[in-house]
Amino acid sequence: MIRRALGKIYLGIVVLFMYAPIIVLIVLSFNSSKSRVVWGGFTLKWYRTLFESDAIISAFGTTLTLAFLSAAIASVIGLAASLGIYTMRKRNYRIMLFFTNIPLVNADIVTGIALMLWFVRFLELGITSVLIAHITFNIPYVILCILPKLETIDIRQFEAARDLGATGLHAFTRILLPDLVPGIMAGFFMAVTMSMDDFVITYFTKGPGVNTLSTLIYGEIRKGIKPEMYALSSILFLIVLITLLIVYISGRTNNNKSEPADY
């Protein structure tokens, strides 16, 4: 009994540690004092002024555009690459996986610097250079989500469709693609998450005047963070929370029977 209780207290402390900073940020979004240390009473004004602060709104737009565009392009290149890699023989397969792992294993700071050194040769640093950088670190996540799915697919169905006269493209869209959709979706959302969360690589590859939310916040640290930023982050956090809850609940009702013991 005591062991159980102690266990629960321990889990509670770990969860508190993980969520304390988030609670702080949400509380700050309702603080009418601009100072981070003084509580000036409850207010909703930052949620109203949020839509008038151009710097934050434009950085938010850049962040979203970069995230979805880079994830979409990475998904297309990554899907095509996965199909190709899947049919390769062992040696080439290994070589491709080695190169796919480089951006994952390498330190972000090195990836950012390397791209920056290369970009300054032929491209003015700006939004395009950041986009290329984000696609570069997103493709590996897409491939690592799709390739395992491909390995589990029964390729004989595809071959049967071909034998019965379907064209390669037709057999692909009708047989392979439906089975791959979960993997593609997982890769896409992983890529969106990674892109939105990135600071270091964006910091090195962006040109002056281009700001994502992360680089905007980093630039404001000395001057003090605008309270509207806390409001925006709280809204985003809430949206993600609700989305994940919906996905979780709908997933639970669907898989109730099909999933005996998870492991």
Added chain:
Amino acid sequence: MSRKKVQVLSIPYILWVIGFTVIPLLFVFAKASTNAEGDLTLEYLLAIFDPVHRKALLLSIALAFTTSLICVVISYPVALILKTSKFKNTKIIMFVMILPMWMNFILRILAIQLLISKNGVINHLLSMLNLPSLNIINTPAAIVVGMVYDYLPYMLLPVLNCVLAIPDDIIEAGKDLGAGRLRVFTRILLPLSLSGIGSGITMVFVPSMTEFVIANILGGGKIQLLGNVIEQEFSVSMNWNLGSGLSVALMVFVLITTFLFGHDSSGSNRNFVL
């Protein structure tokens, strides 16, 4: 459709890898092995052995090691508690662990700063309880707190996956054959969870060793990790050759650690579990 035809599909990716992964890295090596005039030199590649840089490297390694260790110590009991409890809904657990990552990373670190600073929330609570105050802001300890906070999910996920996958039958069998709690732990649980701990360590050690943002915010700009030194060479001192030389050194250390810890994580134990 022949294999060759399908393989053509990976050509765009191969070109992308060459253009934006391989060539940029070659540029780093090229910058690192030449000086400002473009002559070949070993000066910058060996600059990591200068006392100042060596100190930054050793501090980075020490903090990354401490961070990884603390993450293991926090995560392992969580995994054991969840394994013995009836509550095994892994989806909910994952959900709770991943959700904080959706708050902007820099804002979260600023919130940590607010919690542990001299006039921060924690010190307010401590003084209300008449307890001595916490004075770790702008010290290496504060950086470790921030890194443990930020990278804990990277340790929790693999450790949890690994521990929850250990079949209960084996543990029961061990107990039936007379093993005590300690023996079950050292002979069954621990060996079978090493692969999870190994991949957790790689995922925590590498980013914490190359970190500069957390060190800037929680270290008050006074504590120099290798990441900070490199960042300043690029953004303040504008000595790109030196910055590249140090980056190459950093890459070497990252490769060594992934080789040491990551090698095992492909899972020699996995066959046994399945």
